[in-house]
Amino acid sequence: MIAALAVADFRERSRRPAYAVVLLAAVALGVLALPAADSHWQIFQLGDYRGRYSSVYAGTVTALAGAVWLSLAGFYVVKSAVALDVDTGVGQILAATPLRRAPYLAGKFAGNLAVLASMTAALAGTALIMQLWRGEDRHVGPLALLAPFVLITLPALALTAAAAVLFETVPGLRSGTGNIVWLFLWMTGSIGLQSGGGLDVFGMGHVITSMRADVGDRRPFDFGVGLVERDTPLKVFSWSGSYVDAGFLAQRLVLLAIAVALAVLGALWFHRFDPARAMPGRRAAERPTEPTTRWELPAHRPATPARLAPAGFRLVRTSLGVLLAGVSKWWWAGALTLNLIAAVAPAMLLLCWVWPVLLWSRLGIQDIDVLAAYPRRRTRLVATWLAGVLLTALAGAVPLIRQVSTGDTRDAAAWLAGALFIPALALLLGSLTRSPRPFQVIYLLWWYAILNGGDPINFMAAAGPNPALVAAVALTLVLLTATWQELKHSRR
Structure with missing residues (x-):
């Protein structure tokens, strides 16, 4: 049942214009992540340096940029799964089945993650094309190219998919207020998490530590993900890509566990399409009442100055x-x-x-x-x-x-x-x-x-x-x- 919910949700979301817009933006982001050799612009900030465009560098930088961007834009693409079932009446049909609250929310979480994973796959394809196009290192290592998207991007997007489900079930976060709350959480969190302190959601701390060791420049320099301009072209270094260790893998598993827990946590507030427990605002909108204020539209008459x-x-x-x-x-x-x-x-x-x-x-x-x-x-x-x-x-x-x-x-x-x-x-x-x-x-x-x-x-x-x-x-x-x-x- 969970798989059926996820597949149906993915099919419905992938046909929406918003999905295509965010997907195209993700592809454009993948192009910007690997700028031309003489470019003064960069997405991934590492002071005055950038790595040679090998498979591991192209995949890692694009995966980091995708984790940051899709955790914002992807949230607004997937945050309507439960509300859509309420509006279309599908939820009332599901309420008549043995499907319980936790499995239903797990199915919605899996559907959200499938949508975001498809965008991640588009990013991975863009990284491969850009590596070959730039031509600094045409040797393609499939594992080195794809591993960052699995280890860096997908765990971060799992949190996004779970947050979208949770926001749809918690009172006060279902409406536009939840959209604003997530935007501010993303803005403050993306800045703090890029420092690599605590739980390294974006994997930034491990990547930066590895790159610092290969650069060999002990002077402090800026790092992070964001489009910035430099006065001079960037210096090139060769990166080994050695950022994966036991601690890093453990953190990624912890992120996935937290994501599943957040998605299922919404069952505490989820009304399971019971009209008696539905959203107060929605019940009020559906209940016929006498209007407290009468709005009168001007009659359509010939337009005279008077x-x-x-x-x-x-x-x-x-x-x-x-x-x-x-x-x-x-x-x-x-x-x-x-x-x-x-x-x-x-x-x-x-x-x-x-x-x-x-x-x-x-x-x-x-x-x-x-x-x-x-x-x-x-x-x-x-x-x-x-x-x-x-x-x-x-x-x-x-x-x-x-x-x-x-x-x-x-x-x-x-x-x-x-x-x-x-x-x-x-x-x-x-x-x-x-x-x-x-x-x-x-x-x-x-x-x-x-x-x-x-x-x-x-x-x-x-x-x-x-x-x-x-x-x-x-x-x-x-x-x-x-x-x-x-x-x-x-x-x-």
């Missing part, structure tokens, strides 16, 4: 109501607290404009049932975007007031451009994918880069790009969204 403004205003108000549906008072309390702190600390705008990320990710998705009845698609699109702009303005109102009161026109202009850009990006990604996850991941990674000193991409401050350029990009994104919707409508 009617255009009120109709547009009502549509924006309706769009904002849909966007803010279900927002609790605690969310508003958090937004107010951040704004009050920003009154004395201008840099807090960065925190003010990460707080509504789950609400922004609804743009282009949540208006399917309520606003789709309005006949003018372009007007509806603009109203949805303006509702997002209003939400952004509310979330960062105090920093703007402070900038205007102090006469800081450049930062105020950057604030206005950012308020236009964020919902435009969310609207485009939501319309293209019909999923909140792409925006959540892309925006939070962007935000994290700004937090770590990424001034060239900081659209929230005057130190970043020209506000006029940011505003123009925002309008372009809205136009692209409108074009996409028109193309989609023309196919019907």
